[in-house]
Amino acid sequence: MHPEVVAKAESARNAxxxxxxxxxxxxxxxxxxxxxxxKAQQKKIIEANARDLERYRGSPGYSEALYDRLLLNEExxxxxxxxxxxxxxxxxxxxxxxxxxxxxxxxxxGQMRVPLGVVGIIYEARPNVTVDxxxxxxxxxxxxxxxxxxxxxxxNICLVGIIQEQLRKADLPxxxxxxxxxxxxxxxxxxxxxxxxxxxxxxxxxxxxxKTVVENATVPVIQTGAGNCHLYIDEGAVPEMAVxxxxxxxxxxxxxxxxxxxxxxxxxxxxxxxxxxxxxLDQAGVELRGCPRTVSYHxxxxxxxxxxxxxxxxxxxxAVKVVDSMDEAITHINxxxxxxSEAIVTADYxxxxxxxxxxxxxxxxVNASTRFTDGxxxxxxxxxxxxTQKLHVRGxxxxxxxxxxxxxxxxxxxxR
Amino acid sequence: MHPEVVAKAESARNAxxxxxxxxxxxxxxxxxxxxxxxKAQQKKIIEANARDLERYRGSPGYSEALYDRLLLNEExxxxxxxxxxxxxxxxxxxxxxxxxxxxxxxxxxGQMRVPLGVVGIIYEARPNVTVDxxxxxxxxxxxxxxxxxxxxxxxNICLVGIIQEQLRKADLPxxxxxxxxxxxxxxxxxxxxxxxxxxxxxxxxxxxxxKTVVENATVPVIQTGAGNCHLYIDEGAVPEMAVxxxxxxxxxxxxxxxxxxxxxxxxxxxxxxxxxxxxxLDQAGVELRGCPRTVSYHxxxxxxxxxxxxxxxxxxxxAVKVVDSMDEAITHINxxxxxxSEAIVTADYxxxxxxxxxxxxxxxxVNASTRFTDGxxxxxxxxxxxxTQKLHVRGxxxxxxxxxxxxxxxxxxxxR
Numbered sequence: 001m002h003p004e005v006v007a008k009a010e011s012a013r014n015a016x017x018x019x020x021x022x023x024x025x026x027x028x029x030x031x032x033x034x035x036x037x038x039k040a041q042q043k044k045i046i047e048a049n050a051r052d053l054e055r056y057r058g059s060p061g062y063s064e065a066l067y068d069r070l071l072l073n074e075e076x077x078x079x080x081x082x083x084x085x086x087x088x089x090x091x092x093x094x095x096x097x098x099x100x101x102x103x104x105x106x107x108x109x110g111q112m113r114v115p116l117g118v119v120g121i122i123y124e125a126r127p128n129v130t131v132d133x134x135x136x137x138x139x140x141x142x143x144x145x146x147x148x149x150x151x152x153x154x155x156n157i158c159l160v161g162i163i164q165e166q167l168r169k170a171d172l173p174x175x176x177x178x179x180x181x182x183x184x185x186x187x188x189x190x191x192x193x194x195x196x197x198x199x200x201x202x203x204x205x206x207x208x209x210x211k212t213v214v215e216n217a218t219v220p221v222i223q224t225g226a227g228n229c230h231l232y233i234d235e236g237a238v239p240e241m242a243v244x245x246x247x248x249x250x251x252x253x254x255x256x257x258x259x260x261x262x263x264x265x266x267x268x269x270x271x272x273x274x275x276x277x278x279x280x281l282d283q284a285g286v287e288l289r290g291c292p293r294t295v296s297y298h299x300x301x302x303x304x305x306x307x308x309x310x311x312x313x314x315x316x317x318x319a320v321k322v323v324d325s326m327d328e329a330i331t332h333i334n335x336x337x338x339x340x341s342e343a344i345v346t347a348d349y350x351x352x353x354x355x356x357x358x359x360x361x362x363x364x365x366v367n368a369s370t371r372f373t374d375g376x377x378x379x380x381x382x383x384x385x386x387x388t389q390k391l392h393v394r395g396x397x398x399x400x401x402x403x404x405x406x407x408x409x410x411x412x413x414x415x416r
Numbered sequence: 417m418h419p420e421v422v423a424k425a426e427s428a429r430n431a432x433x434x435x436x437x438x439x440x441x442x443x444x445x446x447x448x449x450x451x452x453x454x455k456a457q458q459k460k461i462i463e464a465n466a467r468d469l470e471r472y473r474g475s476p477g478y479s480e481a482l483y484d485r486l487l488l489n490e491e492x493x494x495x496x497x498x499x500x501x502x503x504x505x506x507x508x509x510x511x512x513x514x515x516x517x518x519x520x521x522x523x524x525x526g527q528m529r530v531p532l533g534v535v536g537i538i539y540e541a542r543p544n545v546t547v548d549x550x551x552x553x554x555x556x557x558x559x560x561x562x563x564x565x566x567x568x569x570x571x572n573i574c575l576v577g578i579i580q581e582q583l584r585k586a587d588l589p590x591x592x593x594x595x596x597x598x599x600x601x602x603x604x605x606x607x608x609x610x611x612x613x614x615x616x617x618x619x620x621x622x623x624x625x626x627k628t629v630v631e632n633a634t635v636p637v638i639q640t641g642a643g644n645c646h647l648y649i650d651e652g653a654v655p656e657m658a659v660x661x662x663x664x665x666x667x668x669x670x671x672x673x674x675x676x677x678x679x680x681x682x683x684x685x686x687x688x689x690x691x692x693x694x695x696x697l698d699q700a701g702v703e704l705r706g707c708p709r710t711v712s713y714h715x716x717x718x719x720x721x722x723x724x725x726x727x728x729x730x731x732x733x734x735a736v737k738v739v740d741s742m743d744e745a746i747t748h749i750n751x752x753x754x755x756x757s758e759a760i761v762t763a764d765y766x767x768x769x770x771x772x773x774x775x776x777x778x779x780x781x782v783n784a785s786t787r788f789t790d791g792x793x794x795x796x797x798x799x800x801x802x803x804t805q806k807l808h809v810r811g812x813x814x815x816x817x818x819x820x821x822x823x824x825x826x827x828x829x830x831x832r
Contacts, residue, residue, distance in 0.1 A: 117806060195630060220637075357511075364824050367828055390532050415784075416787040
């Protein structure tokens with residue numbers, strides 16, 4: 001067990017016990033203080049970030065995309081600070097009592113919404129996750145243990161320092177937001193195995209990070225982010241709507257988890273829809289990999305291999321398949337999908353209902369782009385990632401996903 | 417990977433896809449058919465059980481308590497069958513849509529309650545768990561993979577055979593209820609690591625079984641059952657009520673998880689409450705282990721060691737401690753408790769509220785015995801065990817605990 005992590009988890013647990021009883025007003029005040037301090041201390045943050053950027057520039061696995069994710073500038077710091085002000089404006093989920101019922105023996109039994117306790121987050125690169133995660137956990141009454149990537153360590157130390165300073169100013173325990181500064185694997189491994197100290201661990205990052213956490217953690221985990229999403233265009237779909245949604249779901253932001261990776265088209269719709277759809281996708285720079293029937297509709301389509309159906313490209317690449325029925329589409333989706341976001345374009349009432357009930361995913365759409373799977377778009381406010389498992393929560397994780405329900409029972413001396 | 421388990425999980429997954437869309441009426445019909453068949457085939461079940469009992473009688477670690485848990489007789493089979501009829505009468509949680517809201521862009525976003533999919537259960541001895549678990553998972557639209565103990569293998573094979581036969585008769589997939597017949601550890605280990613095939617694994621049994629599952633599983637797990645529960649008697653509590661609840665919570669059924677293991681008494685209440693309480697507990701055959709102050713109140717009290725505070729005796733033994741304040745009691749509970757069931761006896765409004773909000777447990781009581789933590793007592797109907805973790809569900813797990821919410825979105829061509 002890594003001593004820094006064990007000690008920080010212990011003090012996080014004590015902070016969580018305090019935070020669970022703190023009023024909404026006090027939490028909001030702290031969020032606003034942190035937001036103001038982040039804006040006021042931009043220069044310091046940018047300097048710390050510059051050290052990370054400089055070190056990263058000379059690293060062997062350099063990628064421009066990762067450099068961009070690592071970068072903090074005035075605009076991004078302001079956006080992160082404004083995010084905290086938005087979180088302060090969200091309804092506090094803690095303390096609500098629901099379902100209070102009188103039992104035949106006179107006991108009153110209900111459920112109270114409470115924080116989870118200590119939430120661990122293991123993430124990569126983007127230092128603004130540090131601010132978002134601290135804000136969401138603080139508002140929901142949880143302590144958080146942050147374990148960011150080694151690339152962002154100076155940025156994260158600076159950000160958490162500012163956050164802790166403002167927590168103290170707001171008379172809240174600074175240990176409610178903690179950073180594991182040692183970016184060695186052994187620190188992360190300890191965090192994954194602190195049963196009794198860590199109530200939830202959320203990995204945010206690429207498939208290998210998520211796999212490592214799922215395979216090694218003994219504390220409860222929520223898997224996030226893997227998105228092999230599909231759009232199915234049904235027989236009789238309105239062609240313009242189908243083409244527009246297909247292009248939007250692939251092209252608008254191909255690098256994110258709610259973009260589609262495969263387009264499925266009913267064979268009766270293929271003749272009308274595939275030529276304009278493939279043509280627009282090709283014009284937008286999308287590499288097209290199709291089944292043999294798809295290949296015949298556009299010269300730009302290369303033949304897809306079996307690997308393509310299970311691949312989350314996160315890039316301007318799209319697999320395309322003509323199917324004989326909606327059944328075949330649903331079977332394909334439930335086999336290759338990652339239970340993230342799935343959509344149908346249809347004009348048929350019965351098939352819309354069937355698709356909604358039979359597709360097993362966090363978010364199932366009728367006649368809309370999968371790109372809407374997002375806490376803000378769903379009306380939850382900010383989010384802590386998108387769950388792709390079924391236990392506890394599916395889809396965007398807002399404040400409520402960081403809480404649980406305990407039973408409270410009022411009696412007058414009842415015994416069994 | 418154990419081939420029997422992999423194959424059964426694969427067919428369970430297919431059965432789950434069918435079961436998710438089956439009507440409440442069809443599920444209830446199957447439950448009633450199974451109940452009738454269990455009653456009609458009692459002789460066959462008792463014969464199979466006799467083989468288990470006979471083999472167990474000659475085993476080296478023989479215990480009478482385990483022999484009793486293993487035993488099936490006419491009364492117990494009838495009770496298990498009646499349990500299925502009660503499950504049939506419960507409201508079906510599947511399909512309910514909640515929180516449907518119209519977003520500013522015209523999207524309608526809501527949540528639909530859906531089955532988890534494939535639930536695995538690893539349990540010991542009691543073959544009636546086989547029937548309960550099959551009933552609860554079937555009603556909630558889930559497939560189940562049962563892995564019972566080696567002691568009960570003949571009973572379990574017989575019970576699952578009857579259940580599958582009736583599923584077929586009801587035109588439901590027989591693979592919805594499966595038993596892993598190989599009771600070797602390697603079979604259980606495979607079940608723990610079938611990510612993508614098993615959506616939830618529930619260990620039901622002693623601490624070592626639960627520990628093994630938590631440490632080895634990579635699929636989502638719900639921890640159940642550990643119950644180091646406390647009763648705190650506050651300054652000013654009504655003495656008769658306090659004594660009655662203390663005796664009931666310890667004595668009525670000491671071997672179950674919601675019985676108390678430690679009694680905490682405010683020092684201002686000790687003089688009035690401890691002498692009669694300790695005396696009644698002593699008369700009921702309870703071994704008393706107390707702090708130095710407690711020892712002075714009754715000759716039967718032996719001095720407790722540090723080990724006693726963290727011990728779940730599951731027996732007629734009680735640790736007793738005099739505390740200086742409710743704060744001390746709450747700190748003790750949150751330190752040594754297992755987040756199961758905790759109670760206060762008080763006449764003070766403010767302290768009742770504080771105890772309810774500050775004690776971190778699945779069920780927190782004011783003026784009632786902890787023995788009520790149970791699905792039936794809380795109005796959930798039958799239960800799948802009692803969760804002692806915070807993720808997904810706390811306390812008794814009824815039908816709803818075997819479901820999750822997926823987002824459904826109705827659009828009219830929205831793109832981002």
